[in-house]
Amino acid sequence: MSTNNSMGNRTEKMNGEKSLSESKTNGAKNGNQSNDFERSLGKLNEMCFEDAFELTGHGRFNHLVLLTCGLIMLNVSMESVGMSYVITAAECELELTSEHKGLVNAAAFIGIISTSFLWGYLGDRFGRRAVMLPSMLASAVLSLASSFSINVWMLFVLRILTGCLVSASSATVYAYLGEMHTGTRRASAIAWGSAFISFSFIILPGLAWVIIPGQWSFSLLGFPIVPWRAFIWSWCAPGLLAALLLSWLPESPRYLLAAKGPEIALPVLAQMYAYNQKAEASNFPVEKIATSSVESRSGGFVGAIKNISLLFRPPLLRCVIISHISMFAVFMLSSGLYVWVPDILNSMLSNTSEKSLTICEIIHNKFQAAKNATLSVSHGPCESHVSTGVFTISMGMGAVFAVTYLSIGLFITRVGRKTFYCSIMFVCGVATVCAALVPQGGAATALLVLALCSGCAASILAAIAVDVFPTALRAMAMCVMYMVGRTGAAVGSNILGATLDRHCEAAFSVFGAFTAGSVILIIFWPKPEKVREDLEGKGLSY
Numbered sequence: 001m002s003t004n005n006s007m008g009n010r011t012e013k014m015n016g017e018k019s020l021s022e023s024k025t026n027g028a029k030n031g032n033q034s035n036d037f038e039r040s041l042g043k044l045n046e047m048c049f050e051d052a053f054e055l056t057g058h059g060r061f062n063h064l065v066l067l068t069c070g071l072i073m074l075n076v077s078m079e080s081v082g083m084s085y086v087i088t089a090a091e092c093e094l095e096l097t098s099e100h101k102g103l104v105n106a107a108a109f110i111g112i113i114s115t116s117f118l119w120g121y122l123g124d125r126f127g128r129r130a131v132m133l134p135s136m137l138a139s140a141v142l143s144l145a146s147s148f149s150i151n152v153w154m155l156f157v158l159r160i161l162t163g164c165l166v167s168a169s170s171a172t173v174y175a176y177l178g179e180m181h182t183g184t185r186r187a188s189a190i191a192w193g194s195a196f197i198s199f200s201f202i203i204l205p206g207l208a209w210v211i212i213p214g215q216w217s218f219s220l221l222g223f224p225i226v227p228w229r230a231f232i233w234s235w236c237a238p239g240l241l242a243a244l245l246l247s248w249l250p251e252s253p254r255y256l257l258a259a260k261g262p263e264i265a266l267p268v269l270a271q272m273y274a275y276n277q278k279a280e281a282s283n284f285p286v287e288k289i290a291t292s293s294v295e296s297r298s299g300g301f302v303g304a305i306k307n308i309s310l311l312f313r314p315p316l317l318r319c320v321i322i323s324h325i326s327m328f329a330v331f332m333l334s335s336g337l338y339v340w341v342p343d344i345l346n347s348m349l350s351n352t353s354e355k356s357l358t359i360c361e362i363i364h365n366k367f368q369a370a371k372n373a374t375l376s377v378s379h380g381p382c383e384s385h386v387s388t389g390v391f392t393i394s395m396g397m398g399a400v401f402a403v404t405y406l407s408i409g410l411f412i413t414r415v416g417r418k419t420f421y422c423s424i425m426f427v428c429g430v431a432t433v434c435a436a437l438v439p440q441g442g443a444a445t446a447l448l449v450l451a452l453c454s455g456c457a458a459s460i461l462a463a464i465a466v467d468v469f470p471t472a473l474r475a476m477a478m479c480v481m482y483m484v485g486r487t488g489a490a491v492g493s494n495i496l497g498a499t500l501d502r503h504c505e506a507a508f509s510v511f512g513a514f515t516a517g518s519v520i521l522i523i524f525w526p527k528p529e530k531v532r533e534d535l536e537g538k539g540l541s542y
Contacts, residue, residue, distance in 0.1 A: 045287035049257055049265070049541075052286045053182060056269050059276035062181060066189060068245040069177040070196030072132065075239035076170045077200035079143060079162060080108045082235050084339045085208040088346075089228035090155075100152045102497055105339045107156050109490045111163020112170055113483050119168040120479030121308075124472060127259070128176040129251045131475075135168035136243040140236045147232035148223060171482035175475045178466040179254040184413075187463035191412050194459030195405035201398030207234045209391035258471035258541055262289035291541075308476060310540075315531045316468065320477070322521045323465040327458065327485035329425070329518035333432060333511050334455030336492020340500065341397075341448070342390050348441055349389045356439040359448070360504030397449045404456045412460065421460040422519040428454035429516025436508035454515060458485065467528045470540035 047055075087101040096104070123131045142162040149155035174190060181189040211234065214227045250268045257265040270284035277283075311320050347362050357365070404424075412420055428451050435447035462478065469477040492511065499507040532542055 045285065046290050047286050047288075049254075049262065049289050049291070050182075052266075052269055052289055053253070055284075055286060056272040057276040058182070058185060061272045061275040062185075062189070064245065064275075065177065065180045065249060066193055068242055068249060069173050069193045071238045071242035071245070072136070072169050072173045073193060074196040074200050074203075075136065075235075075242055076166055076173075077197045078204055078235040078238065079139065079166045080112070081200070081335070081338060082204055082232070083108070083159060084342055085204060085212065086228050086231060088342070089212045089231075093226070093228075094149070094152050094155065096152055100156075102494070103156050104152065104159060106490055106493060107159035108163035108166065109335075109486050109493075111160040111165075112167040113486050113490065114160075115164045115167045116171065116479045116483030116486075117476075119172060120476035123168075123172040123175065123475030123479065127251045127255055128172050128179070128475060129246060129249065132169040132172055132176070133243060133246050135165045136239050136246070139165035139168075140239050140243075143236050143239075144233060147229040167479075167483075170486075171478040172475050174462045174466060174478050176252055178463075179252040179471070179474070183467070186466065187412050187417055187460075188409055190463045190466070191405065191409040191459050194456070194462075195402060195409060197459075198398055198401035198405045198456070201401050202395050203398075204235065205391040205394035205398065207231060209388060209395075213388065254471050254542075257289070257291075262291055265289065308473070310535075310538075311469075311473060311477060311480075315526060315534050316473075316477075318524065318526055319465065319468045319531065320481075322525055323461060323481050324484040326421075326461055326518055326521055327481050328488035328491075329515050330454055330458045330461065330488070331485035332488035332492035333428065333515045334452055334458070335486070335489035336496060337432075337448075337511070338452055338455070339489075339493050340496050341452070342394065344448070345390045345393055345445075348445070356441075358437060358439050359444050360436050360500075360508070361439075363500050363504055364502075393445065397452065400449050401453060401456060404453050405459065408456060408460060412463070417460055417464045418522050418525065421457050421464065422522055424457045424460070425454060425519045426516045428452075428457075429512045429514070432512030432515060433509050434512075436505050451512070464522075464525065468526070468531045470532075470535050470542055472540060 083104050087096060087104055090096060091101075094100075119131060119135075139162050142158055142165060146155055146158035146162060149158060173193075177189055177193050178186045208231060211227050211231045217224055217226045219225070250271055253265040253268040253272070256268060266286070266289055267281070269286070269289075270281040273279070273284045274281040310316055344359060344363065348359065408420060431447045431450040435444050435451055438444045438447060462481075465481060466474065466478065496507055496511075536542070
């Protein structure tokens with residue numbers, strides 16, 4: 001009975017505040033009418049954070065946050081996989097061997113993996129925006145510097161350093177985007193933002209198609225600039241634009257509430273309200289935020305370790321194990337396989353046999369041909385050539401990814417996060433196995449594209465996970481989860497590199513079975529409400 005009364009009082013209070021909000025907005029035009037209304041109403045100016053957040057509305061401010069976070073995700077994706085288009089064009093100039101290509105492809109992932117824990121700590125300690133903004137600017141500088149590499153080791157080191165800085169925003173952006181939306185809109189916001197990742201798989205091959213085949217060159221301060229170097233410059237643009245937009249946006253109000261208190265978070269809510277409602281910030285009807293729990297704000301590194309230890313104790317331990325293994329499976333297939341797709345497609349397009357061959361048979365024949373070529377005494381001049389068909393097929397793949405991401409954004413709230421995630425992963429796992437066995441090139445390519453759609457499941461998994469981790473641990477938890485995921489990408493890439501030539505069918509089968517089988521873990525995912533209740537009882541807030 002008391003619960004119903006409290007809910008009724010809260011509803012009445014929300015309605016009163018919304019009425020007051022509307023009155024104050026109109027009052028900007030009608031002067032003293034608003035003040036009279038406030039006096040007659042007896043202004044209810046103290047609310048809990050979630051109710052105050054609801055009053056900010058959903059509009060232009062949220063759309064700008066979504067665009068900014070989407071550009072950040074686009075930048076992370078382009079910096080991570082862009083080198084897969086560079087290595088073939090730079091093969092002769094930098095004298096790249098197959099081993100060198102593998103190292104350069106993995107360099108960004110190595111940087112991201114090695115610093116994820118550090119950036120997670122800094123994101124929870126100093127703020128999401130405070131970490132992402134300077135790191136994006138610095139990563140753009142290092143990425144541009146990598147285009148001036150004169151040998152493979154200079155390129156390798158600079159790409160690792162670029163990855164270290166890209167790591168700051170690679171997972172923190174999900175915490176920032178989620179915290180800028182209400183609980184009912186959080187999953188769809190993350191899904192819509194993640195759709196920008198798919199755009200990278202259209203933009204990158206599109207830019208590569210326009211720039212890399214060119215035969216031009218020019219000198220910049222005495223340094224020769226050839227197409228592949230200019231191609232690296234082109235993919236830095238989204239990150240710089242995102243940094244410009246982020247410089248205008250405020251810090252996450254949820255982070256400010258947890259780290260610095262309600263009096264610091266309130267002005268940000270007022271700013272969101274003003275931009276969404278096209279009103280003055282002073283018209284925000286809430287003057288004070290009531291807190292029902294006190295966030296654990298132990299200072300310094302010792303306090304951070306104390307908070308982090310909660311990740312490895314119930315009720316979060318189960319969430320950490322399930323989400324991290326699942327993200328490992330997502331990246332192992334999607335990113336681990338993707339970095340080999342240009343090479344696989346090149347092999348398929350170069351196949352001159354009239355007989356219908358599977359992907360694995362084509363790869364095996366290419367391996368045998370290369371092995372026989374090494375026995376030849378004379379070698380011709382080095383020639384680097386990428387079939388333009390690779391670019392068009394890659395852009396088609398990106399279009400499929402974009403449709404998948406957009407479908408997730410439209411239907412995730414209707415279908416359900418866990419159902420959507422399990423469906424995508426199971427179908428992609430089966431497609432992976434079939435791609436290696438189907439002898440028709442078109443069907444095999446279609447199945448290969450479908451298998452790579454497993455990467456779209458990462459955004460759903462992030463939306464599932466972000467709800468159970470409290471504000472003080474959210475950036476750390478997301479960074480570590482994506483660190484484990486990108487470890488899966490590195491492991492998957494290396495396993496495929498070692499097995500494609502000789503054990504192709506087995507490699508595809510193991511990847512597919514692991515991907516499809518990983519959905520079993522989601523069955524054991526706990527109820528978010530129960531996890532939140534337990535942790536709020538320990539003084540942590542959401």
